[in-house]
Amino acid sequence: xxxxxxxxxxxxxxxxxxxxxxxxxxxxxxxxxxxxxxxxxxxxxxxxxxxxxxxxxxxxxxxxxxxxxxxxxxxxxxxxxxxxxxxxxxxxxxxxxxxxxxxxxxxxxxxxxxxxxxxxxxxxxxxxxxxxxxxxxxxxxxxxxxxxxxxxxxxxxxxxxxxxxxxxxxxxxxxxxxxxxxxxxxxxxxxxxxxxxxxxxxxxxxxxxxxxxxxxxxxxxxxxxxxxxxxxxxxxxxxxxxxxxxxxxxxxxxxxxxxxxxxxxxxxxxxx
Amino acid sequence: xxxxxxxxxxxxxxxxxxxxxxxxxxxxxxxxxxxxxxxxxxxxxxxxxxxxxxxxxxxxxxxxxxxxxxxxxxxxxxxxxxxxxxxxxxxxxxxxxxxxxxxxxxxxxxxxxxxxxxxxxxxxxxxxxxxxxxxxxxxxxxxxxxxxxxxxxxxxxxxxxxxxxxxxxxxxxxxxxxxxxxxxxxxxxxxxxxxxxxxxxxxxxxxxxxxxxxxxxxxx
Numbered sequence: 190x191x192x193x194x195x196x197x198x199x200x201x202x203x204x205x206x207x208x209x210x211x212x213x214x215x216x217x218x219x220x221x222x223x224x225x226x227x228x229x230x231x232x233x234x235x236x237x238x239x240x241x242x243x244x245x246x247x248x249x250x251x252x253x254x255x256x257x258x259x260x261x262x263x264x265x266x267x268x269x270x271x272x273x274x275x276x277x278x279x280x281x282x283x284x285x286x287x288x289x290x291x292x293x294x295x296x297x298x299x300x301x302x303x304x305x306x307x308x309x310x311x312x313x314x315x316x317x318x319x320x321x322x323x324x325x326x327x328x329x330x331x332x333x334x335x336x337x338x339x340x341x342x343x344x345x346x347x348x349x350x351x352x353x354x355x356x357x358x359x360x361x362x363x364x365x366x367x368x369x370x371x372x373x374x375x376x377x378x379x380x381x382x383x384x385x386x387x388x389x390x391x392x393x394x395x396x397x398x399x400x401x402x403x404x405x406x407x408x409x410x411x412x413x414x415x416x417x418x419x420x421x422x423x424x425x426x427x428x429x430x431x432x433x434x435x436x437x438x439x440x441x442x443x444x445x446x447x448x449x450x451x452x453x454x455x456x457x458x459x460x461x
Numbered sequence: 462x463x464x465x466x467x468x469x470x471x472x473x474x475x476x477x478x479x480x481x482x483x484x485x486x487x488x489x490x491x492x493x494x495x496x497x498x499x500x501x502x503x504x505x506x507x508x509x510x511x512x513x514x515x516x517x518x519x520x521x522x523x524x525x526x527x528x529x530x531x532x533x534x535x536x537x538x539x540x541x542x543x544x545x546x547x548x549x550x551x552x553x554x555x556x557x558x559x560x561x562x563x564x565x566x567x568x569x570x571x572x573x574x575x576x577x578x579x580x581x582x583x584x585x586x587x588x589x590x591x592x593x594x595x596x597x598x599x600x601x602x603x604x605x606x607x608x609x610x611x612x613x614x615x616x617x618x619x620x621x622x623x624x625x626x627x628x629x630x631x632x633x634x635x636x637x638x639x640x641x642x643x644x645x646x647x648x649x650x651x652x653x654x655x656x657x658x659x660x661x662x663x664x665x666x667x668x669x670x671x672x673x674x675x676x677x678x679x680x681x
Contacts, residue, residue: 196640197640200632200636200640203636204631204632204636207628207631207632208628208629208632211624211625211628214596214599215621215624218599218602218603219611221603222602222603222608222611223611225603225608226608226610226611229607229608
């Protein structure tokens with residue numbers, strides 16, 4: 190049996206070792222935890238930066254798209270109307286020299302001027318950079334479809350189901366740009382005649398489905414060549430969907446049209 | 462426990478429990494349900510301390526009462542870990558441990574009370590279980606998908622407080638029976654002082670936990 194002093198010594202030794210072990214455990218934990226925490230913070234910061242870049246890129250693309258549309262509109266519509274007005278004015282001036290007042294020509298010019306004013310007003314509205322912020326995703330989408338309808342080449346339908354609600358500016362910008370990209374691809378490549386878009390607001394989910402009756406494509410082929418134009422387009426759509434926590438589904442077959450669905454859960458927080 | 466010599470440090474340490482209770486009650490609405498339960502448990506502990514004080518003055522002996530409270534405390538801390546830990550088999554083990562520990566404690570008390578002043582096996586079991594569960598909890602925190610800043614994690618401070626208390630209380634009570642064979646007179650005083658320090662540290666950590674801002678619910 191150890192002596193009294195030895196017993197105390199033993200207890201102090203064991204006790205001190207245990208306390209030292211405890212302190213080491215807590216310090217080590219705090220060290221590794223903080224290390225991981227800072228790594229996580231850096232990753233979040235990177236994601237945030239990437240998200241802001243993506244939003245800015247989407248905004249610039251929307252603006253570029255709008256400007257292209259305006260340029261086309263001015264060239265195809267307003268320009269032609271103004272040329273007609275100029276021709277009419279020349280004819281009116283000729284008539285004036287002969288003291289003839291061409292009333293019909295004047296009436297026609299008046300109508301042309303009214304059309305030109307209306308066109309310019311529409312153009313000015315579409316040039317407004319904060320369309321989505323002011324009008325919201327839904328109205329911006331309606332305007333987009335109006336323009337496509339006006340061209341007369343496509344039958345466009347836009348159905349809205351459920352109670353509309355704002356989704357947050359960043360999400361709306363990304364969603365609008367995604368929709369614009371999908372529609373542009375349909376117009377460029379699909380040879381479709383009909384485009385049907387269904388926007389659905391459920392309590393926990395926002396869904397937008399775009400269906401066309403075009404030539405479709407082989408999704409496996411596109412996935413096996415991700416660097417192709419279609420492949421990178423789909424990749425771009427996918428990465429944008431991920432950015433806002435949405436899910437992208439593409440259903441297509443050669444010769445059978447395409448259906449693209451974007452599902453956005455409404456309970457998720459906005460981009461971190 | 463039997464020592465009722467006026468010792469102001471021990472007295473302060475015992476009743477410093479009032480500080481976490483005050484802060485806990487003040488922030489009660491903001492706290493998570495688990496941390497809320499700790500506030501209620503601390504109130505029970507305060508009641509126990511007052512009762513132990515009464516027993517020490519009337520009967521001169523409160524060892525059995527403290528031992529019963531230690532059993533309750535260990536069960537509560539184990540339940541706390543049960544809700545914190547996500548490993549299924551470990552949670553099942555905790556559920557098995559709680560009734561086993563109660564049976565062990567009751568048997569030990571009924572066989573040896575009031576001959577023994579303290580029951581070393583209760584302390585050893587309590588400390589071992591809490592250290593193991595704390596290590597698993599820390600590991601779980603390190604491996605979590607989303608980490609919150611440590612100052613916002615009330616559970617971390619609660620677990621650290623429990624761990625520090627369990628380890629420090631092992632120092633006096635874990636060796637109680639061994640040292641009492643030598644009839645060392647100073648042991649009671651040393652034990653009281655160590656347990657007082659461990660109490661103060663634990664209450665300090667609990668106070669910090671009650672002052673923590675609530676954890677963010679969802680991160681994307």
